[in-house]
Amino acid sequence: MYVTKNNQSIIVCSHDVYPHIRSSEGIVNRNWFDVLSEKHNNLGLLSSDKSIKIIDNNRLIILDNNVLKALYYWSKLPKNTFLGFLYRIFNRISVKLFALSKESSLYQILWVKIQTDYVFRISNSNLENTVFWSRILPTFSILPVINAWNRKRIPFIININDPFQNNLKNGYSYDEKVFLETVDKAQCWTFPSKRLAIFMAKKYNLEVNRCFVIPHAMRNQYKIYDSEKVVKGKLKFVYSGTFYKSAFTDSFGIELVKFSLSEEINRVEFIFILSQYDNFSLNWIKKKIPNAIIHTKLDRDTVLKITADADCMLVIDSIIHQDLLKGKLIEAISQGLPILAITYPNSVMDNVVKEYGGISSYQNIENDISDKFINVVTNLESGIWRSDFCEKRREVMTKISEENIAKATIEITQYALERFLWEEGKSQREPIAPITYNWP
Known part of the structure; x- marks a missing residue:
């Protein structure tokens, strides 16, 4: 059975989507979905506040879901309010009643149940060539798709932006156990x-040729x-x-103090735009760069x-994030801005920034770090x-363009659909996995 290109219906199941969820994960997911919606003609979204309606058995309409919103x-009400206190009582009873792990909550239970019903309803509709995408974290974004698959086999794809945390001496964490359910199903x-991709494939025994790279969308x-x-006036260095x-280590702080003693500091204005922060972070910045402008x-x-x-964007890496691609790095590249990366040799960020020209x-x-700050000031003043x-x-800006992100998404979706049809015996030939999606 041959399925024509871009003839799929795509259902995205992703809890965190901006602006309802104001997180880096939410922004990355929203950008990808918006890029795809410009290039794809039948797209649905199940998120923290969205559900789907099917029109005339073939068209998807995305709707606000007031139950999910409520x-x-x-779940986010302060515990010192009546409703917040009441929710926590129900949450505690539910966790004990259903013998849930400590990572689960009443909200997660209800969200998964509601979205599972939508996924299963869609799988039983006359909507042809439907492929499901689930984007994590949080990991429970996978559960509606897995639950529906257990009742009726469906083609689905999982996107993973970050490795899972595991503080256990032995065994898998809750997130890992959920993810492992996809190994024989996705x-x-x-x-x-x-x-x-390579790290996750090796750790969880995924087939490497079915692990693809799609950079964060912007x-x-x-x-x-x-x-x-x-x-x-002064050059604007923005984080x-x-x-x-x-990422904001003691060694980085020492280097900032060294730079503040140089002549070049007088030609620079630091601007920090913080999405998540505490008093420690505010004091850290003020101590290292007293004249920094801080927005929250x-x-x-x-x-x-x-x-x-900005004249230069600062992107700052943690030693534990060397295999990751930061969304803020892609955001800076999409604006074509000069970049100074605070990172580690041969990290993903290091390699991308060098290829980009930062x-x-x-x-x-x-x-x-202090020497490179001085170099950047000199460079920016040179035409x-x-x-x-x-x-x-x-070249790098082209690689992360809307066109390339949408093309990669649609082609990988097509591969997933064709492979599913082959597995189900509806196609005689196993499709060839795309080999071009391996950057960065």
Whole structure:
């Protein structure tokens, strides 16, 4: 049986989607879904606040689900409120009654049940060539698809942006146990970097040829950094995202203090846009860079306006994230901005930034970060360097373009559908797995 290209219906089951879930995971998922929706003609979404309606047995309509919204609202109420206290009582009873693991909650139980019903209803409809995608974390985003599969086999794909945490001495964590249910059921898996794909395939016994790389998606930007930009006043060095203690290390702090003693510091203005932070992070920044501007609780459009006017974006890596591709790195690349990476040698970030034409500095090499800060200031003040950078960045910007992200998604979806039909005996020939999706 041959299925024509882009003739699938795609159902995305992903709990965290911006703006209802204001997290880095939510932003990455929203960008990918929006990119796909521009290129694909029959797309549905099941998220923390969305459900689906089928029109005339062949068209998908995405709807707000007020029940899901109310459940999420109750789960986030402070415990010192009446409804918040009441929810916690019901949650405690449910966890004990159903012998759930400590990672589960009443909210998760109800969300999974509601979305499982939608997935199963869709699988029983006349909607042809339907492929399900589940994007994690959180891992319970997988459960509606797995639950439906256990009642009726369906083709599905899992996207994993981060490895699972496991603090146990022996055995698998709750997240890992859920994920392992996909090994014999999913048609394929996608990851934002090849290093993560290989790591996960080896650890959980996935078939490597069915593990594909799709970089984090970012919408095409209207304003792109221009080499002819005239700098008025100081150069704007901008960091946007979560303050990770594992990334903002003591050694990084020492290097910032060294840079603050240089002449070049007088030509730089630091701007930090923090999405997740605490008093420690605010004090850390103020101590290392007393004149830094700190923004918090900004909406996404405002953040993008600030970063679009940056002269250099700072992207900062943790030693435990060397195999990962950061969404904020792709965001900076989508705006064509010069980048200074604070990372480790041969990390995914290091390799991408170098290919893009940015500059990497290393947390584990003394004086490297402070020296690179000085170099970046000199480079940004050079028209020749800016022109060379804008020429070099093109190839990487093309790789993360909307067109390439959508193309990869649709082709991998097509492969999953054809492989499922082959497994079900509805096609005689096993499809050939795409081999081009292995960057970065």
